[in-house]
Amino acid sequence: MRASNLYAPTLRNTPAEAEIVSHQLMYRAGMIRKVAGGMYTFLPLGWRVIRKMMPILQPGELWQESGRWAAYGAEMMRMKDRHGRDFCLGPTHEEMITDLVRDELHSYKQLPLMLYQIQDKFRDERRPRFGLMRSREFIMKDLYSFDKDPEGMMVSYQKMYDAYSKIYTRMGLEYRPVEADSGAIGGGHSHEFTVLADAGESNIAYCSQCDYAASDEKAELKPEMMPAEDALPLEKVSTPGTNTIESLCDFLKIPAEKTIKAVAYQTDTDELVLVFIRGDHDVNEVKVLNQVEGALELRMADEDVIQAAGGCPGFMGPIGIKKGTHVFVDASVMNVQNGVTGANEKDVHYKNVNPQRDFDKDAIVISDFRMVKEGDPCPHCGAPMKMTRGIEAGQVFALGTKYSAAMGATFLDEQGKEQPLYMGCYGIGVGRTMAAAIEQNNDKDGIVWPRAIAPFEVVVAVVNAKKDDQLAYGESIYKECQEAGIDTLLDDRKERAGVKFKDCDLIGYPLRVTIGPKAVEGDTIEIKVRKTGEVLTCQRGEYLAKVKELLKTL
């Protein structure tokens, strides 16, 4: 490839709309251009990165079959054809793959099976942002596994887990596989591959001692214990104007862990869900949502709905709520001794609340509804957990029979008995991984690509391409590199040396081989390592071995 034929328009200044460094650099390095909010064109260099990371229209009826036409919600791009039939731009492909295999995969002898594709997905994101980090159209490498039983499924799962680990390791990224909620995809067991970066939108918790790590939504928390006290009699107190935990604690001179606050949610199916949690804890909405069957989304409840259930906004408590309302109580609340909670009357709270004694346990769901925070004890070993930010670049799911059972994808086992397939699905967000790689690998001069996904491994930069002898020398070096199996770009543009060097640094090729007068006159060849800035000088006869050696380290 010659740079003179390469459409890679680099920019000197940064488009104002690009907020994070990967977005800025991909834009400036001529790899992507925006079409509309959350939609990008990949230019040749960007496409070369994408392509290296691995070796649309869907009928609504398939989604009706799996039950996800209704369940997928607002993120699905839906449309109708001229006959009024429903279609969508695929946000994911479980239905398609299940449909594909159910007609022809009928014997245990064909299992296990894994199928993959690299394809565009469409999701009407609530808020697309940060360039390729969260876009409405994006490329995903997805793979689906089919097995005859749960044990086989977990073998496939482990294979993909290991493969993904190798992929991220080879890309040289700092990442962590973390236990994750399976969300709209479903299934029981899931890990996210999270690339550590401040620009990431996900928070992960990990143990400071053992190897437990989970997304904040998933991180399990055991109920916190409180020092034992003698239970005092339940009592109503007047607490005028104390409709926040802070004002309540100030007024009663008590610590927040003695309070039980209420958070009222309304589901998209308009069910009221009241969550009671200690005043110093935060609600984990994913854990809440997972306990309400059929609900997809939570929002803050409307006041009239709260009042209809017997609650008083600002002064709600579990005591006196209408039967039949979802009342969720975080397990830590049950250990509060002589605490304070709302009395469902304006400006009134209960004090000396002892949930074990005072709550109607038949009317409430006690579970873990807490959001993890720094320092919480690890559910495995009890050591304090730490929090960090990351980019959810890939995820693996053990689906079980969710799709195969709903859609009738079955096979005959050794006994000739019909069984549903056990499935897994596995995805890598390709563009997001590309962005994550840049977030972790850049400096003031531009991108520093890990060799595994660099658009080219080596750039041969001809210092002055207007000089025929330099250009010819560069061409011969370029050919030698190519013949040696190295993915090489010849920068033969008739630009000044400084312009080329700046561009090489900005685009971030791992190695630059510089061909100038010193090469023409004395066979002296320079190799510059982008990552370290190190410059090596060697002779014509030895440079190729040196390049190969250096590439192994990048």
Next chain:
RNA sequence: CGGGACGUAGCGCAGUUUGGUAGCGCGCUUCCUUGGGGUGGAAGAGGUCGUGGGUUCAAAUCCCGUCGUUCCGACCA
């Protein structure tokens, strides 16, 4: 969905407060110069001021609507 900011040449911006001939830098074209870290100079090309309406003798500028981009938030009763 709520809140803020922005929309003027390919890109980055000024001009809007106080209405009066459309500006700057980068990039682009041509010529000269320079030639190993974004050379220096000269001459050029390029804009329905997002869009629709209104006020006015006159609107990039004031008013109303609308579309788009972007950031923050989505929340503790």
